[in-house]
Amino acid sequence: MTIRRRALLALPAALALPGLAHAAPSVGATAPALIGTDSNGATVSLAQFAGKPVVIEWTNDGCPYVRKWYSGGAMQELQRQAAAMGAVWLSVISSPPGEQGHVEAPQANELTRTRNAAPAHVLLDPDQKIARLYAATVTPHMFIVDARGTLVYAGGADSIASTRADDIARATPYVREALTALAAGRPITNAVTRPYGCVVKYRGQV
Amino acid sequence: MIHRLFVALLLLAIAAPGARGLESNVAASPRAQASLVSDVDAHTAGTTLRVGLRLRMAPGWYTYWRNPGDAGAAAELAFSLPAGVTAGPIVWPTPARHPTGPVMSYGYEGEVLLPVTLTVPPGFAAAALPVQVHASWLVCERICVPEDADFTLTLPAGTASNSTEAPLFAATDAATPRPAPWPAAVSPEGVLSLRIPGLDASQVREAWFAPLAWGQIEHSAPQDFSPAADGLTLALRPGAEFRHAAGLSGIVVITDHTGRTSALELTATPGPTIIPAAILPLWQLVVFALAAGLILNLMPCVFPVLAMKAIGLAALAGGDRRAARGQAAAYAGGVLVTFLALAALLVGLRAAGSVVGWGFQFQSPVFVAATAWLLFAIGLNMSGLFEVGGGAVAGLGSRAAARGGATGSFLTGMLAVVIATPCTAPFMGAAIAGALAAPLAVTMLGFLAMGVGFALPYVAFAAIPGIARRLPRPGTWMVVLRQVLAFPMYAAAVWLLWVVTLQAGPTGMLITAGGAVLIGFALWATGLAQHRSGIGRRLAATTAIAAGVAALALLSTLAAAPPSSTTSASAALPGEPFTPARLAALRSAGTPVFVNMTAAWCVTCIVNEQVALAQPAIRQAFIAHGITYLKGDWTRRDPAISDYLRALGRDGVPLYVFYPAAGAPPVVLPQILTEQRLLNEFTRAGI
Numbered sequence: 001m002t003i004r005r006r007a008l009l010a011l012p013a014a015l016a017l018p019g020l021a022h023a024a025p026s027v028g029a030t031a032p033a034l035i036g037t038d039s040n041g042a043t044v045s046l047a048q049f050a051g052k053p054v055v056i057e058w059t060n061d062g063c064p065y066v067r068k069w070y071s072g073g074a075m076q077e078l079q080r081q082a083a084a085m086g087a088v089w090l091s092v093i094s095s096p097p098g099e100q101g102h103v104e105a106p107q108a109n110e111l112t113r114t115r116n117a118a119p120a121h122v123l124l125d126p127d128q129k130i131a132r133l134y135a136a137t138v139t140p141h142m143f144i145v146d147a148r149g150t151l152v153y154a155g156g157a158d159s160i161a162s163t164r165a166d167d168i169a170r171a172t173p174y175v176r177e178a179l180t181a182l183a184a185g186r187p188i189t190n191a192v193t194r195p196y197g198c199v200v201k202y203r204g205q206v
Numbered sequence: 207m208i209h210r211l212f213v214a215l216l217l218l219a220i221a222a223p224g225a226r227g228l229e230s231n232v233a234a235s236p237r238a239q240a241s242l243v244s245d246v247d248a249h250t251a252g253t254t255l256r257v258g259l260r261l262r263m264a265p266g267w268y269t270y271w272r273n274p275g276d277a278g279a280a281a282e283l284a285f286s287l288p289a290g291v292t293a294g295p296i297v298w299p300t301p302a303r304h305p306t307g308p309v310m311s312y313g314y315e316g317e318v319l320l321p322v323t324l325t326v327p328p329g330f331a332a333a334a335l336p337v338q339v340h341a342s343w344l345v346c347e348r349i350c351v352p353e354d355a356d357f358t359l360t361l362p363a364g365t366a367s368n369s370t371e372a373p374l375f376a377a378t379d380a381a382t383p384r385p386a387p388w389p390a391a392v393s394p395e396g397v398l399s400l401r402i403p404g405l406d407a408s409q410v411r412e413a414w415f416a417p418l419a420w421g422q423i424e425h426s427a428p429q430d431f432s433p434a435a436d437g438l439t440l441a442l443r444p445g446a447e448f449r450h451a452a453g454l455s456g457i458v459v460i461t462d463h464t465g466r467t468s469a470l471e472l473t474a475t476p477g478p479t480i481i482p483a484a485i486l487p488l489w490q491l492v493v494f495a496l497a498a499g500l501i502l503n504l505m506p507c508v509f510p511v512l513a514m515k516a517i518g519l520a521a522l523a524g525g526d527r528r529a530a531r532g533q534a535a536a537y538a539g540g541v542l543v544t545f546l547a548l549a550a551l552l553v554g555l556r557a558a559g560s561v562v563g564w565g566f567q568f569q570s571p572v573f574v575a576a577t578a579w580l581l582f583a584i585g586l587n588m589s590g591l592f593e594v595g596g597g598a599v600a601g602l603g604s605r606a607a608a609r610g611g612a613t614g615s616f617l618t619g620m621l622a623v624v625i626a627t628p629c630t631a632p633f634m635g636a637a638i639a640g641a642l643a644a645p646l647a648v649t650m651l652g653f654l655a656m657g658v659g660f661a662l663p664y665v666a667f668a669a670i671p672g673i674a675r676r677l678p679r680p681g682t683w684m685v686v687l688r689q690v691l692a693f694p695m696y697a698a699a700v701w702l703l704w705v706v707t708l709q710a711g712p713t714g715m716l717i718t719a720g721g722a723v724l725i726g727f728a729l730w731a732t733g734l735a736q737h738r739s740g741i742g743r744r745l746a747a748t749t750a751i752a753a754g755v756a757a758l759a760l761l762s763t764l765a766a767a768p769p770s771s772t773t774s775a776s777a778a779l780p781g782e783p784f785t786p787a788r789l790a791a792l793r794s795a796g797t798p799v800f801v802n803m804t805a806a807w808c809v810t811c812i813v814n815e816q817v818a819l820a821q822p823a824i825r826q827a828f829i830a831h832g833i834t835y836l837k838g839d840w841t842r843r844d845p846a847i848s849d850y851l852r853a854l855g856r857d858g859v860p861l862y863v864f865y866p867a868a869g870a871p872p873v874v875l876p877q878i879l880t881e882q883r884l885l886n887e888f889t890r891a892g893i
Binding site for chain 2: 137202
């Protein structure tokens with residue numbers, strides 16, 4: 001960081017530029033107030049699910065790390081498991097037009113159908129507003145918000161950062177463990193883990 | 207890195223006609239070409255050799271460092287080796303940063319080699335050593351693609367010599383972080399302090415840290431860099447996995463103002479809380495600057511100026527308050543204008559790439575000598591040798607100040623600031639570092655606040671009506687006071703003379719002292735002229751001008767005087783300052799010579815001096831072999847050193863050249879110096 005550039009970043013005014021601000025939401029604090037439009041055109045907000053746990057998954061169907069989770073049905077299984085315990089699953093697609101993973105609403109629904117996925121909503125976030133709100137870095141980046149609106153998990157889908165579907169069975173299943181702990185009212189052991197995957201396609205940045 | 211590799215490949219094409227290339231099958235995709243290469247062409251039982259995954263990526267594609275950052279994955283190598291042969295870990299070259307929105311990745315573009323050391327056991331008797339590896343790596347552009355391949359490289363048994371790929375290994379080694387030979391500490395807030403003795407951190411253009419593991423810091427958070435005494439600090443934002451008690455391991459990548467990059471690997475131990483200057487909030491910066499300016503009045507540098515101010519105050523005795531206020535305002539104006547001018551100059555010079563700090567003008571012996579003469583002249587004036595009329599010359603101070611001239615007060619204010627700059631008051635380091643690191647408006651505000659603090663006591667003195675009234679009535683006591691206060695002026699001039707001696711050696715001292723005699727003579731003649739008329743006056747005035755011109759001429763010879771060699775902090779290895787003449791003399795006498803071209807802002811130089819040159823074994827070798835050590839300090843521009851560098855095809859430091867005894871051709875040593883490499887060189891020279 002050069003002296004000049006650092007100086008600019010140190011300017012309090014820089015905080016007014018949402019594009020530069022980087023404030024990852026903290027586990028244990030109230031989750032950022034997410035509002036977005038889903039693939040059916042409905043407005044979805046985190047507030048409307050108060051009283052239910054919410055799982056937020058960043059996704060990009062072209063990303064090899066996402067494919068690892070969908071090709072063998074592992075992510076779909078996790079989605080159904082979450083639904084069974086009363087949790088709401090939000091899949092967020094933040095790729096802008098022209099980038100890998102970008103879809104319009106009909107394609108998003110088509111993807112859900114062909115992949116036999118079971119999210120409650122697929123949120124379309126082509127301007128990365130939600131991604132920046134959560135400082136989502138990769139696909140799949142996973143967040144869990146508890147029934148009271150507190151962020152209780154942020155990190156990877158599991159512990160092995162690879163693109164091999166075989167590794168899922170060998171890895172520590174962080175998200176499944178967190179959901180199980182949440183359902184049982186136990187504290188979550190690994191509440192912050194390393195997210196792994198493809199970079200979220202932030203627009204205007206190389 | 208790419209450039210260095212290119213040079214290395216070019217060298218290899220010219221220099222190694224007999225060497226054999228050792229490269230495995232190549233796995234090619236539109237994104238990358240991958241292969242396994244070896245640094246030697248054969249294996250020998252009981253030795254080590256190196257192999258590496260070479261990735262040549264298409265433009266725009268990159269692969270990752272050991273800690274990939276917020277996304278991506280590091281390459282993995284799974285070796286299948288004959289029994290007994292073992293593979294070490296990948297030694298990762300220094301990565302570059304790839305920010306993407308709030309996502310930070312660490313990786314490599316272009317071509318990269320990921321080397322691994324293989325250990326062949328003593329009893330290994332096979333005719334060939336097949337090195338098999340399953341490699342997997344991720345390449346990303348806008349999208350990421352995992353790739354993998356199997357490579358086999360077979361090394362015959364025999365005496366190993368460098369393969370055609372050896373230069374690639376050497377270039378990679380040069381671009382790999384070296385273990386920091388000094389301790390580092392991390393505060394509970396995540397401020398990393400790195401000690402690099404002798405480093406002029408104000409010459410560092412950029413520094414950044416990357417942890418070895420994910421979660422230690424927020425990778426994409428700004429890293430506030432501040433120069434510190436003998437090193438630097440980086441304010442990092444701790445990540446989810448940061449535990450203060452566990453310390454922090456990673457690499458620091460430092461680019462100096464010539465654009466040269468060095469990387470150090472370090473493990474910072476838990477240290478105390480640090481609040482670096484760079485993160486001072488604005489109000490605190492202003493308060494610090496005010497306090498610093500205020501306290502600066504008590505520093506010894508300002509003492510002679512205080513004397514002048516005391517005379518100014520004495521002149522207020524019995525004077526009317528409007529004049530007193532006018533003078534105070536003029537003095538404050540002089541102070542503020544000079545502070546702002548200094549700030550503007552500092553910012554301008556820094557923006558232009560030259561690295562200067564508070565008091566930088568005193569780095570110039572010419573400036574110091576001129577200031578010494580000015581103080582001497584003011585002293586002579588106070589002693590009554592000559593009088594100063596109104597107008598611009600009133601800048602010489604006391605007389606004009608005593609008379610109450612606004613111009614005089616303004617110039618006294620300017621002089622006070624200029625003379626104060628070599629001194630640093632408490633709070634000042636933090637205030638100046640903070641101000642210079644801030645945007646231009648804040649920089650100016652910081653310096654302005656310092657000026658206000660500096661001018662405050664005098665202004666308060668003049669503005670409070672009670673004080674002036676308490677002073678005794680004007681009279682002879684004022685003349686005596688003035689004469690007494692001439693002596694602090696002389697003392698300050700002597701101190702500056704000493705500074706010149708440090709900077710420019712005995713010659714510099716002679717020139718400055720001789721100049722002072724000329725100045726004294728000129729002013730004496732001026733005084734004489736003031737009390738004469740007609741031809742005597744003209745004669746005296748002409749003499750004064752001639753002596754003044756002679757003094758100025760001396761000043762220009764001072765600019766050309768050879769610099770003193772007292773600048774270097776590391777005196778571990780006794781040496782002599784480099785001069786081309788000395789080198790030529792030693793060469794013609796057949797004495798072996800080791801030339802080290804270094805600079806206080808060159809991190810690589812300082813690391814080399816610590817890990818290699820300062821070692822006892824090297825010191826002994828120098829003594830045992832009668833090697834003369836010539837050290838050139840390029841911290842300040844030095845045309846002799848620039849010419850020498852250019853003659854050897856270099857445009858910067860470090861440069862190490864070894865001249866073996868009796869006419870053997872000189873050897874230019876690598877810029878990454880190790881103790882072993884140096885000792886090998888001496889052995890090879892047969893001394």
